[in-house]
Amino acid sequence: MFGWMISDFWTHFVPHRCRRSVVLKALVAFGKLHRNFVEHAELTEDERCRTTSEAMASYFAAITELRRYTIAESMLVKADVPLACLILICCELLGGTCDDAIAHLDKGTAVLCTWAQEIEASESRRSTNRSQEELDFAKIGEAFAALEIHAVAYNDARVPVLGDLCLLKPSRVQHKLLVSESFSSPREAQSSLVRLVSIALQDLTSTNQCVTNIEVPQVVLAQRESLLAKYSRWLFALSDLESREAVWSPATSRSARGQQRIVAAMRLQHLTLQCLLEQSLDDPDRKVQYGSSSFDKHAKYLLHWPEIAINTSSSQPVNRYASSCKPLRRTFSDDLGLSPLLRLLAFKTKDVSTQDDAVALLSGISRLQGWFDPKS
Numbered sequence: 001m002f003g004w005m006i007s008d009f010w011t012h013f014v015p016h017r018c019r020r021s022v023v024l025k026a027l028v029a030f031g032k033l034h035r036n037f038v039e040h041a042e043l044t045e046d047e048r049c050r051t052t053s054e055a056m057a058s059y060f061a062a063i064t065e066l067r068r069y070t071i072a073e074s075m076l077v078k079a080d081v082p083l084a085c086l087i088l089i090c091c092e093l094l095g096g097t098c099d100d101a102i103a104h105l106d107k108g109t110a111v112l113c114t115w116a117q118e119i120e121a122s123e124s125r126r127s128t129n130r131s132q133e134e135l136d137f138a139k140i141g142e143a144f145a146a147l148e149i150h151a152v153a154y155n156d157a158r159v160p161v162l163g164d165l166c167l168l169k170p171s172r173v174q175h176k177l178l179v180s181e182s183f184s185s186p187r188e189a190q191s192s193l194v195r196l197v198s199i200a201l202q203d204l205t206s207t208n209q210c211v212t213n214i215e216v217p218q219v220v221l222a223q224r225e226s227l228l229a230k231y232s233r234w235l236f237a238l239s240d241l242e243s244r245e246a247v248w249s250p251a252t253s254r255s256a257r258g259q260q261r262i263v264a265a266m267r268l269q270h271l272t273l274q275c276l277l278e279q280s281l282d283d284p285d286r287k288v289q290y291g292s293s294s295f296d297k298h299a300k301y302l303l304h305w306p307e308i309a310i311n312t313s314s315s316q317p318v319n320r321y322a323s324s325c326k327p328l329r330r331t332f333s334d335d336l337g338l339s340p341l342l343r344l345l346a347f348k349t350k351d352v353s354t355q356d357d358a359v360a361l362l363s364g365i366s367r368l369q370g371w372f373d374p375k376s
Helices: 008-017 021-038 045-072 080-094 098-121 132-154 186-204 218-244 254-280 284-290 299-311 338-348 352-369
Strands: none
Touching (some): 008 021, 008 132, 021 080, 045 080, 080 098, 080 132, 098 132, 218 254, 254 338, 299 338, 299 352, 338 352
């Protein structure tokens, strides 16, 4: 979900916060299936058949039970229903059914909105220290905010509602949405970027969005300029992290390749939203500064970063020029949300060759994930 080979969200937070055994069983079954595919190449043919059969059987049984739970369970259950929705979102995305994944995203979001209202209502009745419930909410809210980014890229008509929800009090903290001068880890950089992107998407899809022949209010332009400045600071802090860490050297180990994938995906996400913000600044002076199409201007890098992420996640190189190749083994953990951003590039750019390159990369990602159908 976040693009990490190992995420403390799944390995630590979810097991300690789930109170329903049905959710934990689904989590374990999902993890077993994931591990089976990750270790697929290291098994003999007999072991592969046996472990795959066992993993798939337990997975389908657990997911079926989880679906029944989310349909029957009250919306008032706070942590377990959103966590169940997160697992089902991942399940639907693995099957390529994005509409069903968004339906689970909507249900989890509805629970979180109700939960946020309860937390704010009880804020005056407790001490100034954040309660465990509020900390749990913020952690789950951040996960949903990350998925909202991909949902908005998939559906242009969608308006994200969680950009500020995971911050609880946007009026208090939006001006303090600090972008550190330096990051201690890729995880910290990603957390900061998710919040920046969520707020940017809220702004770009709100009623303040530029409509033909309607001038964008100056206050909105000022907010977007401020966001662009924060984006620049984020990129500077990431570059500082890269210069300090040895993991950015040419990757040889699995963990180093994982770090490269994370950074490549973050850079693509960062640059895509920067292009959207630049294009939204509907002012003659800014058009001179940014050019008529930010996506055309940055096309080289918008294609470069997904290539880095793809090629460091497999033993076979996949690039925009490969017209065909053997299907690669399925790698669930390497889905970094690249596809929605490449689709956005293909629609936004005016350069035909860039469109073709973006589509070719999308085909490469499909092959990498095991969904490629030569007939389609």
